[in-house]
Amino acid sequence: MKLMTELDLKGRRVLIREDLNVPLREGAITNDARLRAAAPSIKQALAQGAAVMVMSHLGRPIEGEWSEEASLAPIAKRLSELVGRDVLLAKDWHSVAPLPGDVVLLENVRFNVGESANDAGLASGYASLCDVFVMDAFGTAHRAQASTHGVAKSAAVACAGPLLAAELTALERALTSAKSPMIAIVGGSKVSTKLEVLDNLSQRCDSLIVGGGIANTFLAAAGYPIGKSLHEPDLIATARRLMDHVEIPLPIDVVVAPGIDAGRRATIKLAAEVAEEDMILDVGPQTATQIADRVREAATILWNGPLGVFEQDAFAAGTRVLAEAIAASEGFSLAGGGDTLAAIDQFGIADQVSYISTGGGAFLEYVEGKTLPAVAVLADRASD
Ligand code: 3PG
Ligand code: MG
Numbered sequence: 044m045k046l047m048t049e050l051d052l053k054g055r056r057v058l059i060r061e062d063l064n065v066p067l068r069e070g071a072i073t074n075d076a077r078l079r080a081a082a083p084s085i086k087q088a089l090a091q092g093a094a095v096m097v098m099s100h101l102g103r104p105i106e107g108e109w110s111e112e113a114s115l116a117p118i119a120k121r122l123s124e125l126v127g128r129d130v131l132l133a134k135d136w137h138s139v140a141p142l143p144g145d146v147v148l149l150e151n152v153r154f155n156v157g158e159s160a161n162d163a164g165l166a167s168g169y170a171s172l173c174d175v176f177v178m179d180a181f182g183t184a185h186r187a188q189a190s191t192h193g194v195a196k197s198a199a200v201a202c203a204g205p206l207l208a209a210e211l212t213a214l215e216r217a218l219t220s221a222k223s224p225m226i227a228i229v230g231g232s233k234v235s236t237k238l239e240v241l242d243n244l245s246q247r248c249d250s251l252i253v254g255g256g257i258a259n260t261f262l263a264a265a266g267y268p269i270g271k272s273l274h275e276p277d278l279i280a281t282a283r284r285l286m287d288h289v290e291i292p293l294p295i296d297v298v299v300a301p302g303i304d305a306g307r308r309a310t311i312k313l314a315a316e317v318a319e320e321d322m323i324l325d326v327g328p329q330t331a332t333q334i335a336d337r338v339r340e341a342a343t344i345l346w347n348g349p350l351g352v353f354e355q356d357a358f359a360a361g362t363r364v365l366a367e368a369i370a371a372s373e374g375f376s377l378a379g380g381g382d383t384l385a386a387i388d389q390f391g392i393a394d395q396v397s398y399i400s401t402g403g404g405a406f407l408e409y410v411e412g413k414t415l416p417a418v419a420v421l422a423d424r425a426s427d
Contacts, residue, residue: 044421045202047084047177053092054143058173059084059204060190060417062182062401063099063118070112072121076384077182080401082125084179084204085146089128094141096172097122097130098149098190100158100183107156109134119148139172152190159188166193179204181211184415185405191417201424206401211418213398214409217377222342223249228334228365230254230348231382234278239411240347245289249341252334254350254361258294259323261286265293267314270321292337296327298351298358306357325351326361334361335368344369344376346396347410349386362386370395379406 047057061081066073081097088095104113119132128146133139136149152158157165166189170176176198178184183191184207195201203211217225227248229237234257244251253261256273263269264282285291293314299321300309311327312318326334331350338344346369350361369376370392378387379400387393400406405415 044208044418044425045200046208047175047179047202047204048087050175050200050202051091052088052175055093055174056096056141056172057088057093057175057177058096058098058169058194058198059088059177060180060183060194061085061097061099061206062180063097063115063122064101064182065118067117070117072117074388075121075125076399077401078118078121078125080206081179082122084177084206085122085126087205088177089126089144089146092143093175094143095146096139096141096149097146098136098152098169099180100153100190101151102153104151104153106153106158109150109154113151113153115148115151122148136172137168152188155189157189161187161189161193163193163197165189167197169194170198173198175200175202177202177204178417178421179206180417181207181400182402182405184402184417185408185413187416192420195417195420195424200427201421203418203421207418209398210400210402213377213400216375217343217345217398218247218410221247222375224341225343225345226250226252226337226341227345228252228254228347228350229257230350230362232256232273234260234275234282237348237407238278238281240407241285243410243412244345245285248289248345250290250292250337251285252337253291254326255348257348258326258350261291262293262314262323267293268317268319269323270299270317270319272317272321272323292333294326294330295333296329297323298325298327298360299323300357303352306355309357325358328360331361331364335364338365338368338372341372342374344372344374345410346376346378347380347383347407349382353386353389359389363390366390366392379403379410
């Protein structure tokens, strides 16, 4: 891939695709991590002397209709603070023509008809705005849409931005060229949604830690009682197959309660002693300590998904002990996925993880071993 940082951008019109799709509540940004991750790329392009245009999607609005909830107005405001320069919002992308040193944010690309269908006409319209197209939206690289893929195909020059390049480097370091021992932690509620993640990781890591509802399915597969815990009977055979391929240590103790809202009645039990009326909602302290020991010994740690219902104090200890062990680890640690980022925030370890991905779906697809279309197109354009 061509890299933005290696190109001469002086006086050039540079269009950067970022993923500025941040959570909002009543118009206020509730987590600006993606904006903080994108800002250095924009500053870098300005420092290289470019006239900068930035585009992104926000949410999933109806194409062809502007709506206030999906407008990038609050994002332009926050981005101005982070970039240290006024970021103007352009409602109509057709007429945008910034001068070198200026930054203009194009309104939500998902208002434009043809965006999600990767319409060639729309894509070449975006391409005609710029001399150089920079794909920097790792979080949207799994979408082949006009602003991620089509434009990269038809722009005069298409390259990878600094954030995209950093994400890919971190993923490669944690996955394809990982130092041993490598440990992967996959939590969350369902095996079915993480099946390809588990499959691919089982071929790459030395041990695979499962948590949340996923662990319950593995416990059931190993013949343990799981009471009325969330699990997937259809995937028990799959869980057994995975356990044949890689070491998947199962919880030795668990935190149970009569229900998810019954934190005050939480108790610790050995996995073998879970009763019919119990619901497993976290790993127990012995298990958490064992996981922490393994994390400490690992050279590479890949983390996706919590070990328990960490939003509630009674079921947060397992995920907290894991997060603290990752924070203390000397190994290379990579974390990604929505719930994981919420846990990292809750336990305040963001500065101690080697790399935190800005990708949710894109992160998972990469870990599944899939090719991200908006990355593949940059490789195709490398020699033009
Ligand atoms: C995300 O938040 O995962 C990305 O911004 C992609 O959004 P999408 O799932 O609406 O395409
Ligand atoms: Mg560390």
